[in-house]
Amino acid sequence: MVKKAKGKFSKEARISQRKREAEELVKLHQEVAEYDPASKDAEVAQFSHLPISQNTLKGLTDSSFMKLTDIQKRSIPYALKGEDIMATAKTGSGKTLAFLIPTMEILLRNNITEFDGLAALILSPTRELAVQIFEVLKKIGAHNQFSAGLVTGGKDVKYEKDRVSRMNILVGTPGRVAQHLNESVGMETSNLQVLVLDEADRCLDMGFKSQIDNIVGHLPKTRQTLLFSATTTDSVKDLARLSLTNPRRIGVSSDSDISATPDSLDQYYIKIPLEEKLDVLWSFIKSHLNSKILVFFSSSKQVQFTYETFRKLQPGISLLKLYGRHKQTARLETTTKFSQAQHACLFATDIVARGLDFPAIDWVVQIDCPEDAATYVHRVGRAARFGREGKSLLMLLPSEEEGFLKRLENMKIDIKMMNIKQKSKKTIRPQLQSLCFQDPTIKNLGQRAFISYYRSVYIQKDKDVFKVEELPTETYAASLGLPGAPKIKIKGGASSKEKKNESRKLQMLAKTDENGDEKEGNKKVRTRYDRMFERKNQTVLSDHYLNMTGSKKTKDSDEEDSDEEEEFMVVKRKDHHLYEEDLPDASIPVSKRQAKKALSKKLSVATKGNPTKLVFDDDGKAHPIYELEDEEDFKKAGDANVQKEQFVTKESEYMGVADVQDKLTAREKRDEKKRRRKEIERRAREEGYEDSDDEGEAVYRLGDPDLDQDMEYSEAEAEEPQAKKPKWFQTNDKRDETDKFVEVDQPDTLEDLEALTARLIGN
Template identity: 50%
Template structure:
């Protein structure tokens, strides 16, 4: 019996899904369905292809994750069956978010799920790829595994999900997606979801879907593509006032969670670095595509968990990401189209919550952008910002650029990237690069001069050429940009270019007057000016490295003479300065930054640099050199008194030593006498002994003495003092003779006794 859904489905429990999925939804606190879920789930659970479109933040993630789990569960998918479901996401952050939701609701299923995104080790993914039943991936890394990983097959794929399909195509993945579809089997179910429906999405649907059921397309178009709880406003301001408004907005919303969108990565980094140094009083984060994968994920998680923070981001954060409790979405740069606007403001007012959005538009962008938003049935109100509550940050940015060359370099890159983004936009009714006040914008970024922009110069040259052909003068904006570009050719990144700007403008005005009178083309004017290798070298980007050194090398005093003569070359002179480490560098007119750094390194200074001096400190804490010359008057004053005191001290010491010497000699003499007396007593006792013993051992032994003498340490008895041991003398010659005489009769007596004993034994035997 086929399931026919009722019209009043509201809860997930009303759907014919497994208990494992219901338990996972309940554990993740998903109870009631949203509109897109209630309309798409009954269709997708039947196994039909779905083309879904709904407002951002309406719950499209669950609309395709529940069918993925249920289809594999019904078909009893196991580890040996291989890949069963494939979910493709445009960005890494969105893929991580989808994977987290899948883990939260699929915890009671036995399927294995994997995440394959760029920025991670390919080998680690390759080893586990063949064991996955559900795979969440980005297009580029997935195609890499399909082409290179052995054993990774999609022949049994059951479900294919394309999330944010329009963004996948806009990011340049059209050919990649076509290659992926060629690897996949045709007998599959395809679910395609997007917040906006474009012609490219329709073309993709025709290629990848079979008899799809359109869900939510008409409803989304009639009701409007933005959430109901979203308040939308826009402000018209000049380009050089955008950062002032952004800073003032952040300072007045310190207790809110704000998401700020900009058009390029370099702008995001410049604003983040400068605002961090200015300390607004709220945590600042930044997210863009040039960051490493781990940095992007950590930033995404930090902003998700914070209550009050500001995140500067590019459109990488505009699609599908669910940041909870975002209060404001501030679009500093205009979106490229209405679809991008819808996705940007969709980061707030998600589900049932409310939010606010603010869009900053230039006067040249207001009419075209408002018309594009009206076509999408987006109601946006115009407001004004009080100038009295706006704080200027131009001076602070100038100080930062002057103190830190890296900030200055980031500002130059941010300037060029913004102008390039406007130049490359397709909708020329909104983005008009020739009407940008680029010179004032460069000053607002804290730059001393406007960097040269090649593509802008070409466009202005074409416009000027067409104007001269029609007999009309070039526009004021074109002449302003061209003057700034030519004045920046000399040194567009040095602070001195500001002082030289006035003279270069006068020369440019004179040159324009000549061009009008002689009707000379720009190509001919460029041909008459000789460009040297130094011109080409210092026209490169990032000229702040050698700009100061270059100005010292160039002989500006010869400019007047050079202009009168036919030779218009730059004349160089030897600079009147000494570079650090000149003693160790070769004698040349130009020293590279690398050699200069090597010459001032620790190793070079230790080898060829000046030697250090050792200091010692006196009792008062004053530093002195080890061998310091002293004042003669201080040294020799009072020398007689010192000598007399020294002589008296020496006399006293000599007298004390004489007395000590007499006492020591008397004590030694007494010890010697006592030792001699004891020796005589021992000799007398040895002579009187009659027990056959000889030598000094004839003396009677103590009761506790066993008579053992160590063979290694044959020392005097313990009764002798230490001094007696030290002054021990060998026995005299007379003592030796007496000892020998005492040993002789003892030997004869013992021999006679033995003979008598032997005779008695013989007699007894007879």
Template identity: 50%
Template sequence: MAAQKKDQVQRKENPRHVRRQKEKEEFDAIETKLKDLKLFSGSKYFDDLPLTQKTKDGLQKANFTQLTEIQRKAVPLALAKRDVLGAAKTGSGKTLAFLIPVLERLYRQQWNMSDGLGAVIISPTRELAVQIFEVLRKIGRLHTLSAGLIIGGKDKQIEQERISRMNILVCTPGRLLQHMDQTVGFNCDNLQMLVLDEADRLMDMGFQRTINAIIENLPKERQTLLFSATQSRSVKDLVRLSLKDPEYVAVHEQAEHSTPQKLSQHYLVCDLPDKLDIMYSFIRTHLKSKVIVFLSCCKQARFVFECFCKLQPGIPLMALHGKQKQTKRVDIFRKFGQAEHAVLFCTDIAARGLDFPAVDWVVQLDCPDDAATYIHRAGRTARFEADGHALLMLLPTEKDGMLQELANKKVPIDEIKIRANKQQTIQTKLQSFCFQDPEIKYLGQRAFVAYLRSIYLQRNKSIFNVQEMPAEAYAHSLGLAGTPKIKFIKKSEKTKADAALAEDEQVKTKTVKTKHDRMIERRNQGILSEHYNKMVDYDNDKLGGVANDDDDEDFMTIGRVDHALESDSDDNMDDTKADNLSKRKTKMGKKELAKRSSKGEKLVFDEEGNPHQLYEMIDEAEFLKAGDAKAQKDAFIAEHDEMMKQADVEDKAVAKKKRDEKKLKRKMREQERDLGSEDEDEMEMSSEEESSASSAADSSDQDSEEEQEEKKPHKRKWFQTDDEQDKRKKRVLQVDTPDTLEDQEALALRLLAGGR
């Protein structure tokens, strides 16, 4: 008994045991307070909420002290482990409304690395995921929980090594599903909380399959939180997410307007070719502002950014779109957030959830898809009860439909007019850019096609009608010399024309449909209708075995020669000749086609960027100002004659200089060759003199210079044969007959020396 009491005393004195005991008491007190949620309905500060001390300290160090309306209503419900559907205006603090419950629940359950994944936070864009992760790091700095950011564009292998040790994951849907399918050891069986930020975007058609696949891998016993500025209450969506008695928190549902009160909203009506002129004039008059410009597609954002950079409006320009690499997107996101004055050209990738501080203007250069997209775009400014301005540019065909949608969503917006004296035109400069830089021209063509395709693919045809777009004028406003070919517009026009023609013919003929015809036309008929369609040769199908030019789905086409019969008319013969001519053109080479094709007109641009013909005619009166034709002819000949004489003198001087240089080089080579031959001769002379001197010292000191010269062994030249060399040796060794004994001895010694 004494030993047990001693162990209890030691445990009480242990600091770790004391800390755990205090945490347990703190957790029990919080659980007791959460039983009555009405106590926190009027809370104004985070200290009034039932939160642990670590979370309160983290919020205080991150300068979060006062609660917003969505946080006041959603946080207590989430802390009580209820499923929450939160809808609030943009910039109302929804991020903290789900991050605080995530930290609190895992901390109160004493979650650690061995417990695995406890919470998943999914966002539709990478930039929003990065922003959520940064806020999580700020408020959770005192907790021991591990958190990870899983988004596309990063090294997947590094993520696979660390993901199994994470307690909280902030991710995008595609990357999370990829790790669920490919990462060994990634387990979500113990998941406690699932958070969907911008839930309406995540549950639409773009992410439907991905979200469904993720939900299938998650346990059904979990807490789910959904937050967005425009929340969906669809029963199908709630069933998909397995929500149990969700609490719907719509803070501004009964508000007069669905946008912030301090946001001033205006729209202007302009023609499509004037949009870039108005945008450039707007930037030039707001050089001390922070502006976000929304466009409909990535190619447009890149083209406008590149052109405006060349125009140098006097303010930093940036671009943010989905075709950029992840590192560059994050870098631009941070740079624009830290900038004081800048313009950001972006797509809807930056429309949701991103918190750019101190944004003055949001300009929607292209009409949004719907009113919800407009609310998200305009919400990048006037955040947290700050002032802001939103400007929407509408085409005359978009005005009525879009204003009706905004009115249905309780969006107050007023019309403004443009001051003509403040507007500047940049069309001539864009033409100059496209003419000088092929890359700018290529970007302009792609931007043109991408914009019209985005209009063509819109669902609401009462607002977006691609047939009413001034394509030619719009291409000219982008600086393009001609209108790029757009196949999908031509195809839609042809389909409509064929349908109208068929309807007219059906009205005229008024044929009586038989029982079999009605059976074939039934929509639920499968086998017979398919067989009937195979037998019928429609006019819109392949003509003569050759596919139509507008058909993008054809992979291979086979051309068959049309054989004209004698009974064919002259028109058919002309058509056959035209077909054969077109087939011959397809077999021609590039050079032959270039010769036969029409020649384009060459243009030159002056200093102001205005295009001119290469040779332009002037009026007769203006021509005669310089004198009559004969006088101008004589002056022209005299001027060019003098120029030719001067050029002739310069050419002769250049030619003389070249000749002198060649002559000098030739003399230098000759001198080097002569010096080399002299050195060789001197070396041979020295060696021969030494040998002769030694032989003369042995025999006699009275040899003459002629005899020493004859003793020299001559070097064989390249043009001498062996016989000639032998003759030379013999000729060199011939001497007079010795008279005395001394002469004979000297000759013998000389011969012996030569034999060596």
């Protein structure tokens, strides 16, 4: 009876709760319909003034979100009305909440449950930004009943395929989302309500245009699209024409399509030669140990080299590194550590230049000039977020100063010049040279950093700023600690980003025809087992090892000849061809005696003579250690007797010099041995004196009451040492064998003690 009453009560409670939710939903629809964002009365300052549900408002309150930012005031009301949004705003202005709140409210008003499949899709250019968006979504949507998922590269695809069909809101990167749309059977997009493109310009710059076009092709046209970015480029405008319907443009001014930097950011730049960049960076870090610093490089190889060398030099602050080729777990761990750290320095590439919110960054340092002004805006936007104060420092080469400052002036960015005090600048070139000399890994990292920097400058489109021909090669290599500038071989170009982010499976499918067979002119399609067996060692010296062992394959003989100078070590042979007439006849049977003789090293040496040692010259030719001169050359040198006398004279002079040196060495050894013996005796005397009961008395052993006689005796003994008393075993005195008593002196050495023992045993 109790269980029935409890079940009846729970059923009634559920019915009443559903009625309240239905009434709140009707009321919410009415509030949104009556809400007019264009009226002056609709201007809001807090989230409680918006027509949103109580669950969403409670999640915002629990996460300490109370007031709206400028971009949120201008975009959220129109997004709640169902309009497409194309918004641009300053970095750190709160764009994440500007699209997450409307996304949840639209799903709530359309009665989306966990059984309705995918209803909202949020795309982000980087894994770190996708993780950050997902974490914010979990906080503010904790009281709603939606199911949300995160799909990024570096995770288990099979695990995601089993669960992606049950997600209402999906946050991910374009590559992984496109893969699921093409491969996951349960991922249905017919019920999609909202599509969000965050940092859309970055998605296109990273080569994700084909993936985004593929994703948009799978989605229904009746959806609502929200496009957010910190800058607006021509590619973003083209994407907006394809995916947005009559969008409302927010935050785009008529004077410039690119947003300015935060007002609370102090921006500086310095003009510096290329070879002094690492010295200035080291001095800057040493003078800001109590700060949180984010350092941007143009390539991951530079990040690795700087991190490894600075870590060994120990500047006194926690160092971290982050770049795209890191594993997913390592990237998330580094991001968490830097976010929670109070004082730290993070070396990173542009992978963290967009959207990521690192709390309380004091300095953003750009070692290398960014590719354009928009990238500069995103980099410095990691500091001075949400009204906080921050500073940035940009290092420009003399060839980059004029051109890049004009780009910043066109964006109305006020940047000041900073002078470096010579007293505070310290050089670390000797330490870097020592590290490269001692550790081949560091040297190889330095060479790769050198090549990657030149390659990054070469592929830049703005040739008025980036002038690779004016870069100093030898001085820059010396500043990295390298003995010389390595050879540079440029590969790739403007399309390298697209090839880098292109799906491997799509590349493999492009090389096959409709039947799955290999196309003409293409190489054999490699399976995962082929890749497993072709996998190299992940150390930095693997390429050199392959060159040395001859395992590295070349495309053809022409490339082999052209790359001959770049190989690490090559063994040249001309007699490696085998001909059938030289081979033994395999049809003739081999006897046991012949087989034993062939396999036995001892028997084979008996017929061929003793083995001889050989030495190799610089050309790789073998020579005996003692090689005889030809008879003709010997006769040309003159008479044999004269040569004999010259040889004997020369060797005599050499032996005389060697004899003098040997005598000097022997004398030094004797002196050293004598010095050590005196030192041992001195220590023994000091220990004996310390054990004496009479402290503070004369050092002489007093045997006679007259002190003067003792002094005279000691001085005479020092001038003329008396003959030592012979030991008992050195005398010829014969003792009576019947005498059972043996009188001996106190044994002084181990030999005396052994002789005494033998005598006692004999008696």
